[in-house]
Amino acid sequence: MPITHVLFDLDDTLLKNSTQQFLPAYLRLLSQHLSRFAPAEMIPMIVMECTAEMQTNNDPEVTNFEAFYRPFLAQLGVTFDEIQPWVESFYLQVYPSLKELVEPAPHGREVVTYLMDAGYTVAVATNPLFPEIAVEQRLDWAGVGDLPFALVTTMEEMHFSKPNPRYFEETLSLLGVSAENALMVGDDPERDILPAQSVGLHTWHITENASEAESPLHGTLTDFYQWVKAGKLAAL
Numbered sequence: 001m002p003i004t005h006v007l008f009d010l011d012d013t014l015l016k017n018s019t020q021q022f023l024p025a026y027l028r029l030l031s032q033h034l035s036r037f038a039p040a041e042m043i044p045m046i047v048m049e050c051t052a053e054m055q056t057n058n059d060p061e062v063t064n065f066e067a068f069y070r071p072f073l074a075q076l077g078v079t080f081d082e083i084q085p086w087v088e089s090f091y092l093q094v095y096p097s098l099k100e101l102v103e104p105a106p107h108g109r110e111v112v113t114y115l116m117d118a119g120y121t122v123a124v125a126t127n128p129l130f131p132e133i134a135v136e137q138r139l140d141w142a143g144v145g146d147l148p149f150a151l152v153t154t155m156e157e158m159h160f161s162k163p164n165p166r167y168f169e170e171t172l173s174l175l176g177v178s179a180e181n182a183l184m185v186g187d188d189p190e191r192d193i194l195p196a197q198s199v200g201l202h203t204w205h206i207t208e209n210a211s212e213a214e215s216p217l218h219g220t221l222t223d224f225y226q227w228v229k230a231g232k233l234a235a236l
């Protein structure tokens with residue numbers, strides 16, 4: 001069966017992003033911005049706890065957004081309407097400053113546009129722990145924000161997250177494609193490659209170290225681009 005759909009992870013796949021730098025900077029800025037609701041030094045722990053709770057969500061009736069906000073509002077003792085304008089202004093006014101910590105991955109835009117021009121359906125299968133307003137900016141930072149992706153997974157839309165294999169099943173279902181007709185490209189063996197394989201997806205493991213590869217198909221994003229251009233994806 002030919003591949004018709006290609007799914008890309010975002011962080012450290014299309015976007016070079018040092019989580020060790022990005023996450024503390026993000027939490028520090030968010031905590032300052034929301035400090036009217038709780039002591040700023042408490043907020044990172046609350047956000048991480050509620051994120052962990054969201055990651056355990058396994059209820060197809062509950063979005064990740066709901067799974068995060070339920071404990072978040074309870075812990076802060078606020079209503080959604082009280083805090084939401086502040087969360088929105090954070091993402092509109094403060095979050096853009098984090099762009100300086102990331103850069104586009106080499107050949108990311110080239111390989112996505114090459115695939116789209118060749119008729120493939122392309123989606124961004126980023127771990128849906130963030131709101132659309134954040135993911136859109138990260139796509140811009142990766143240099144692909146203007147491209148016509150068939151799907152970008154966000155916390156508002158999705159009901160599961162990586163490494164839950166149901167996240168990949170839901171993504172395939174939203175795209176209307178069978179696993180054997182799709183390829184997942186990602187850098188994280190535990191979150192991208194193994195769970196994608198477990199539901200039957202083809203995988204390309206983004207890694208510079210072949211001995212650590214969890215997928216027969218592996219290499220850098222530039223290697224993937226060369227491989228696609230050589231007609232190997234079409235021949236899979």
Ligand SMILES: [Mg+2]
Pocket residue numbers: 009010011012013186187188
């Ligand atoms: Mg990643």
